[in-house]
Amino acid sequence: MIRAFETHRIRKTRELSSSLWTFYPLSGEHAGRRRLVPVPGCWESWPDTRTYRGKAIYERSFEAEGNIRLVFKGVSHTAKIFLDGKQIASHYNAYTPFEALVTGLADGTHTLKVEVDNSYSPASTLHIPNDYQSYGGITRSVVLEMPGDVFISKIHFTPFRKSTADMWYGAVRCSLHALTDEPVSGTLVLNLNGREICSLPVCLRQQGEQTIAFPVLAFPGIKAWSPGDPQLYELQAIFRDSQGNAVDDLIERIGFREIAVDGRRLLLNGEPFLIRGFCRHEDHPDFGCAIPFQIMYEDLSMMKDMGANAVRTVHYPNDELFLDLCDELGMLVWEEGHARGLTQQQMQSGLFLEQSLTGIREMVEAHYNHPSIGIWGFLNECASDTLFGKDCYQKHYDLLRSLDPSRPSSFATCAKGTDLCLGIPDIVSFNLYPEWYEPESADVFFTKLLCWIEEETQGSGKPFLITETGAGALYGYRTPYHVKWSEEYQQTALRNQLTAVSRLVEERRCIGVFLWQFCDVRVSDEWFFSRPRTMNNKGIVDEYRRPKLAYDTIKELWNDFDALEDNVHFS
DSSP states (O other): OOOSSOOOSSSEEEEOOSEEEEEEESSSTTTTOOEEEEESOOGGGSGGGTTOOSEEEEEEEEEEEEEEEEEESOEESEEEEEETTEEEEEEEOTTSOEEEEEEEEEEEEEEEEEEEEOOOOTTOSSSOSOSSOOOOEEOSOEEEEEOOSEEEEEEEEEEEESTTOSOEEEEEEEEEEEOSSSOEEEEEEEEETTEEEEEEEEEEOSSEEEEEEOOOEEETTOOOEETTEEOOEEEEEEEEETTOOEEEEEEEEEOOOOEEEETTEEEETTEEOOEEEEEEOSOBTTTBTOOOHHHHHHHHHHHHHTTOOEEEETTSOOOHHHHHHHHHHTOEEEEEOSOBSOOHHHHTSTTHHHHHHHHHHHHHHHHTTOTTEEEEEOOBTSSTTSHHHHHHHHHHHHHHHHHOTTSOEEEEEOOTTTOSOTTSSSEEEEEOOBTTTBOSOHHHHHHHHHHHHHHHSTTTTSOEEEEEOOOOBOTTOOOTTOOTBSHHHHHHHHHHHHHHHHHHHHTTOOOEEEESOSBOEEOOGGGGGGSGGGEEOOOSBOTTOOBOTHHHHHHHHHHHHGGGGGGGOOO
16 A cells, blocks of 8 residues: 555556565575565564564566656665666665656566665664664555656645635645656646646756746635644646646645744644644564554554544654554644664764755655644754754754745754753754653653753743653553552553643643653664563553553543643743
């Protein structure tokens, strides 16, 4: 499954995933052993490659001719793409899509080979042993497209209102890609829910990509997108040649909503918004990070059952299918660029800045149109307490602002009392674990931190968001002694943490919380010394989505949060 909706009605496309490919490792005891495996998938899910780190080959054949565009939604960590023995593309980073273009392909059967590498090495600054597992494989969908000599490569839609008027407007940019050196003329047409709303004459004079900006468009009678009413619309771009023939199309699903920061408030469609969210990793004991659509839906359903209205995609961009579901079901998303817990020394690697900024660019380019995405995140718990780190944080923020000024951005820090970068983001965001890592009560701990932010940092006057808080519990470990790692202790700690958050909201000093975390997840083997079962066990449900005692506690407390909505209207 590629997306939750149809993306083309004119362009010929075919999914190459959701089928069996030939697979074999290139090293280790099973090197060269060929077998059929599913794509998408993680090789850690299969018996003889559960712990394999190294290179492996995926192969399959397909029939095609003319121009083809191969789109890979996610390959972990590094991919080299070969067609009929010739390398046609390469890519680094598991969590962002990439493509390979080939023109003039001869009619017949062709062999696609993907060399995948999930090794930890100096060439990889983002994929390192970490508090989550980095899997290997073709982990997301693969699509074969067969475009003509001109195709629409992307649409970017930015909704807005003028002042407080009810009328919605939109800025639309379309990128056209020409595969021929000959000039091509035609018309670019925009349809909204099947009705033509605008058209522009275009002339592509050379091979390559050209971006077309439409005039600002007015959209009367529109219903806004919000978590309580997630209204969606179909935006279709069609390229017609000089004879009026429909040559290519691209469909995006959009929503009309505005996200803004106003003083210490986060505004959604002009109204203050209180975040009740979960942090969520793409992880399942049976599927690794290649999460099936049904489990994505179940995860979101459980979050909503507990009263959540937001989700944070830690610590990397998520599968587009998950974002499609967030659009449909009404979950505001903090989507995060891939980088977690990097030291200054790691950030000083010659490859770090290029790899991290490229990942940010690819994330925004690919996921720009999702109305559910409300906040861009970057550099979780990296070296924000150093001057070198501050320069890196500024570069990431500046890039995000240049790519998308319509959304706020932030980073989650744990550098209490030492962070140098709080003047950079639009929202000040902290990962805090009172009554788990810190002995103080949640009330005292949160209050001390806020006093420091407001009195001694450049983060004063900005919205304050708790991006992580929680406590660990081993599913099924219950004891009247309420000791750490018991379900009873987790239940009590979360009650205290959320009660303290609610007081901050009532005092108009906090815009909400993301709980760490939705489900227990596997961590890198190197983290075994601090993680029972080699897992991060702070989930409200376990890795199989079985609820712990805290599930009903969260549900009860977040129902109480509904009464706080009126109290977030502050300046």
